[in-house]
Amino acid sequence: MTALRIGTRASLLATTQTGLVADLIRERLGREVEIVEITTEGDVSRAPLATMGGTGVFVNALREALLVDEVDVVVHSLKDLPTGPAAGIALAAVPPREDPRDVVVARDGLTLGELPAGSRVGTGSPRRVAQLEALGLGLEIAGIRGNVDTRIGKVASGDYDAVVLARAGLARLGRVDEATEVLDPLQVLPAPGQGALAVECRESDPDLVTALGALDDAHTRAAVTAERAVLATLEAGCSAPLGALAEVVEAEDGEELWIRAVALSTDGALSVRRSASGPVADAVALGIRLASAMLDDGAAELMSAPVRKQQA
Incomplete structure (x- = not known):
């Protein structure tokens, strides 16, 4: 049997994540794999993601390689996926999720609250910017x-006092000990899908779609499905200040899906926060219900409002 060709971005984190999926394929499917590195628009351009259209800049080239049969499988960070369906492509598996929270890597082992007012904190995410501003730490x-490496290096060089990153990336690279603080989701909610991976293949290969289903984690799939339903209903992308986190919890009558989300003005001054719970099997409906309540509270107008003050 020929090896499965797995497409991935060429960064260390992307190839590490793809390596984890490759190991699962070898273990559960008994197939050998060949990893194929693909350059995406997001890898070439140094412009802020929001100015590049945000959603899809790390995804489109991988999907194109899949559709023209250059590769058989592609692996993405799930938070990078557009919420709409992609013609001819199946989301075949969502493996178990890493810890989705954000972390701080700061000089001198400091936490956000210990940094002096005026400290320079680096992030390219409007979601993180708005929530950090909302903390009112100056x-x-x-x-x-x-x-x-580049981001943490900016702290080591003194260009920044701290940077905010996804804990999942540090964990997968074996560098989680470098985090000086893990941010409580009560303060900073992660991006929808953060910490999860997406394994895609062609819809026209139903045998492979079925086989890759062995890599799927039902709890992770339900959680990210609800989070992405919030994202889609609010018509938000990675340039919107929106955070969402869902998890499967034990309730009196068995397992239940619980989700919370926040939409903010770009300066963090105003926010709409909501939470909801429901059956695990109704992940999409739960996300839509939560987002609809947020829309009723003015979330869409909030996220699209002009910036109130200059962001560096």
Whole structure:
């Protein structure tokens, strides 16, 4: 049997994540794999993601390689996926999720609350910018792009006092000990789908779709489905200040899906926060219900409002 060709971005984090999926394929499917590196628009351009259209910049080239049969499977960070369906492509598996929370890597082992007012904190995410501003710590929030090494290096060099990153990426790279604080979702909610991976293949290969289903984690799939339903209903992308986190919890009558979300003005001054719970099997309906309540509270107008003050 020929090896499965797995497409991935070429960054260290992307190839590490793809390697984890490759190991699962070898273990559960008994197939050998060949990893194929593909360059995406997001890898080439150094512009802020929001100015590049945000959603899809790390995804489209991988999907194109899949559709023209250059690869058989592609692996993405699930938070990068557009919420709409992609013609001819199946989301075949969502493996078990890493810890989805954000972390701080700061100088001198400091936490956000210990940084002096005016400290320079790096993030390229409007979601993080708005939630950090909402904490009212008097920090200077500055844009930053690049891989994990680049971002942490900006702290080591003194260009920044701290950076905010996804804990999942540090964990997968074996660098989680470098985090000086894990941010409580009560303060900073992660991006929808953060910490999860997406394994896609062609819809026209139903045998492979079925086989890759062995990699799927039902609890992770339900959680990210609800989060992405919130994202889709609010018509938000990665340039919107929106956070959402769902998890499967034990309730009196068995398992239940619980989700919370926040939409903010770009400066963090105003926010709409909601939570909801429901059956695990109704993940889409739960996300839509939560987002609809947020729309009733003015979430869409909030996220699209002009910036109230200059962000560095």
